[in-house]
Amino acid sequence: MRVRTWLATALLAIAPLMASAERSAFAADSPSGSVVMWPTLTPAGDQPGSAPLHKPSDAETGIFSRSQELDATLRDASQDLGYTLHVTDTGPVSGKMRDSDMIDRAAHEGAAGATAGTWVVSPRLEAAGDNQFVLRIVAVAPKSRELRVRVEIVKGSDVAVRGLVMLRDLLSPAAAAQAAAIERERARVDESARERLMMPLRSQGRAVLAINGALFGGYVAFSVQRASGNDDPRVLYPLLALGTGIGIGTALLVSEEWDVGTGDAWFLAGGAWWGAGAGLLIANGRDTQPFSDRYSWGAAGGVIGLTLATVALTRSKADEGDAVLTHSGGGLGLVLGGLTEMAIRGSQPDVTPNYGAGIGAAIGVVGAGTLASFVRVSPSRVMLVDLGLGVGALAAAASASPLLFETPVSERRARAFSLLTGAGTLLGGGIAWFLTRNMPREPALSRATTRANTGMSMTPTGGVIGTSVTATGVVPAYGVGITGRF
Incomplete structure (x- = not known):
C-alpha cells in the first residue's frame, strides 16, 4: 500500500514537469x-x-x-x-x-x-x-x-x-x-x-572512330612495309589486314570504355590525319631519301597528332563544332604555310611548297585543336568562316593574277602574288567572322557530359542499306553513305 502511495505521489510531482517540458518543446518547434x-x-x-x-x-x-x-x-x-x-x-x-x-x-x-x-x-x-x-x-x-x-x-x-x-x-x-x-x-x-531523355546515346561516334581507326591502322602497316624495303605483296596484304584489325579493335575498345561522341571521333581523326599529312609534306619538302622513309614520317606525324588529340580529350569533351574547327585549322595552316614558303623563296606558282605546307598544317591543327578546348563555336559558323577564307583567297588571287603575266615570272612578282593571296585569305576570313558574330550558339549540355547540338551532325554508315525481293527470296543490298543534318 505504501509503494502504491509513493508511486502516485511521484507521478503527481513529475506530471507538471513533463507538461512543462512538452510545452517548451512544442513552443520551440511551433x-x-x-x-x-x-x-x-x-x-x-x-x-x-x-x-x-x-x-x-x-x-x-x-x-x-x-x-x-x-x-x-x-x-x-x-x-x-x-x-x-x-x-x-x-x-x-x-x-x-x-x-x-x-x-x-x-x-x-x-x-x-x-x-x-x-x-x-x-x-x-x-x-x-x-x-x-x-x-x-x-x-x-x-x-x-x-x-x-x-x-x-x-x-x-x-x-x-x-x-x-x-x-x-x-x-x-x-x-x-x-x-x-x-x-x-x-x-x-x-x-x-x-x-535521361536529353542524354544522347553512349558512344555515338563509335562508327566514325572505327572507320578512321581501320584506315589509319592500314596506313601504319603500309608505312612499316614500305620502310622495310620489302615490296613483296605476300607480306603487304597480311600486314594491311593486321593493321586494319588492330585499328578497328582499338576503336571499339575505346568506345566501349569511354563515351566517345561524334565530335570526339572526328576530333581524333583530325589529329591523326592532319598529323600524317604534315609529316608526309615535311618529308617531301626535305627530300628525304630513300623515298620509302617518307611514309614513316607520315606515320610518326599521325601518331603524334593522335596523341595530342587524346590528351586534349582527357581535359574536355569535343563536339562537332570543335571537330570542324580543328579540321579548318589544319586546312588554313596548309594554305598559309605554302603561301609563306612561296613568299620567302620567291618560288614560281607551279612549284609545290611542300615544306611550308607541312609546317603550316601542323601548326594549324595544333593551334585550332588547342583553341577548341577553350571556346565553343557552332559548326555552321566555322564553315561560313571557311567559305569567307576561300572566297577571299580566290578574289585576291584573281586580282593579283596580272603579276604572273610575264614569262618567266620574277621572284619579286611571285612574292607579291603570294603575299596578296595570303592577305586576301585572311581578310575574307576576318569579314566572315565579323558578319557571323551574332549567330546563336546551339544549345548544349555541360562539357562534363556529351554536348548536344542542333548544327551539323554527319555520321558515316555502312552495311545493309535496303533489301530487294527476287524470285529466290529477299536479297540484302549493301552500301556506304553519310547520314545526319547540316
Missing part, C-alpha cells in the same frame, strides 16, 4: 503565421454529387450539431498550434467555395497586414449512414497552389477529436517539412527523367 478557418461545409466533396457546397442549416439536424462542434474545436486547436486566427474572416460567400478560391485567399495578406499570405483551412462533413460521417479537411499553405487533404470516415462522437488530429497533421511543422521533402524528391525524379 509554427508562426496566420490561419483562416472556414466554417464546416457539406457535402464532403470526395465524390461527385449534385448538391453544391454549403453551410449546414438548422434543418440538417445531424450534420448541423456536429459541424458546430467541429468549428469550435478546430478554431481553438489552430491557436493552440501557434497560429494567429483570423476571427474577422467568417468564411466564403455562396459561389466562392471552390478550391481555387481557397488558393486565392491563401495568397492574400496574413495577420496584421503581413504580406506572406495565410493558411486557409476548410473542413467538410457529410453523413455516411449508421451514425458515421465522412470528415474531409482541406488546407492550403500561404501563397501555395497545392491542396493538402485528409479524409476519414469517423463516428459521430469522434468528429471533433479526429478533426483535431487531422488538423494537427496538416499544419504541424513536421507535416510541412515532410510535404516539402516529398516535393523536392518529386522534382529531383522529374529532373533526372528529363536528363
Whole structure:
C-alpha cells in the first residue's frame, strides 16, 4: 500500500514537469503565421454529387450539431498550434467555395497586414449512414497552389477529436517539412527523367572512330612495309589486314570504355590525319631519301597528332563544332604555310611548297585543336568562316593574277602574288567572322557530359542499306553513305 502511495505521489510531482517540458518543446518547434478557418461545409466533396457546397442549416439536424462542434474545436486547436486566427474572416460567400478560391485567399495578406499570405483551412462533413460521417479537411499553405487533404470516415462522437488530429497533421511543422521533402524528391525524379531523355546515346561516334581507326591502322602497316624495303605483296596484304584489325579493335575498345561522341571521333581523326599529312609534306619538302622513309614520317606525324588529340580529350569533351574547327585549322595552316614558303623563296606558282605546307598544317591543327578546348563555336559558323577564307583567297588571287603575266615570272612578282593571296585569305576570313558574330550558339549540355547540338551532325554508315525481293527470296543490298543534318 505504501509503494502504491509513493508511486502516485511521484507521478503527481513529475506530471507538471513533463507538461512543462512538452510545452517548451512544442513552443520551440511551433509554427508562426496566420490561419483562416472556414466554417464546416457539406457535402464532403470526395465524390461527385449534385448538391453544391454549403453551410449546414438548422434543418440538417445531424450534420448541423456536429459541424458546430467541429468549428469550435478546430478554431481553438489552430491557436493552440501557434497560429494567429483570423476571427474577422467568417468564411466564403455562396459561389466562392471552390478550391481555387481557397488558393486565392491563401495568397492574400496574413495577420496584421503581413504580406506572406495565410493558411486557409476548410473542413467538410457529410453523413455516411449508421451514425458515421465522412470528415474531409482541406488546407492550403500561404501563397501555395497545392491542396493538402485528409479524409476519414469517423463516428459521430469522434468528429471533433479526429478533426483535431487531422488538423494537427496538416499544419504541424513536421507535416510541412515532410510535404516539402516529398516535393523536392518529386522534382529531383522529374529532373533526372528529363536528363535521361536529353542524354544522347553512349558512344555515338563509335562508327566514325572505327572507320578512321581501320584506315589509319592500314596506313601504319603500309608505312612499316614500305620502310622495310620489302615490296613483296605476300607480306603487304597480311600486314594491311593486321593493321586494319588492330585499328578497328582499338576503336571499339575505346568506345566501349569511354563515351566517345561524334565530335570526339572526328576530333581524333583530325589529329591523326592532319598529323600524317604534315609529316608526309615535311618529308617531301626535305627530300628525304630513300623515298620509302617518307611514309614513316607520315606515320610518326599521325601518331603524334593522335596523341595530342587524346590528351586534349582527357581535359574536355569535343563536339562537332570543335571537330570542324580543328579540321579548318589544319586546312588554313596548309594554305598559309605554302603561301609563306612561296613568299620567302620567291618560288614560281607551279612549284609545290611542300615544306611550308607541312609546317603550316601542323601548326594549324595544333593551334585550332588547342583553341577548341577553350571556346565553343557552332559548326555552321566555322564553315561560313571557311567559305569567307576561300572566297577571299580566290578574289585576291584573281586580282593579283596580272603579276604572273610575264614569262618567266620574277621572284619579286611571285612574292607579291603570294603575299596578296595570303592577305586576301585572311581578310575574307576576318569579314566572315565579323558578319557571323551574332549567330546563336546551339544549345548544349555541360562539357562534363556529351554536348548536344542542333548544327551539323554527319555520321558515316555502312552495311545493309535496303533489301530487294527476287524470285529466290529477299536479297540484302549493301552500301556506304553519310547520314545526319547540316
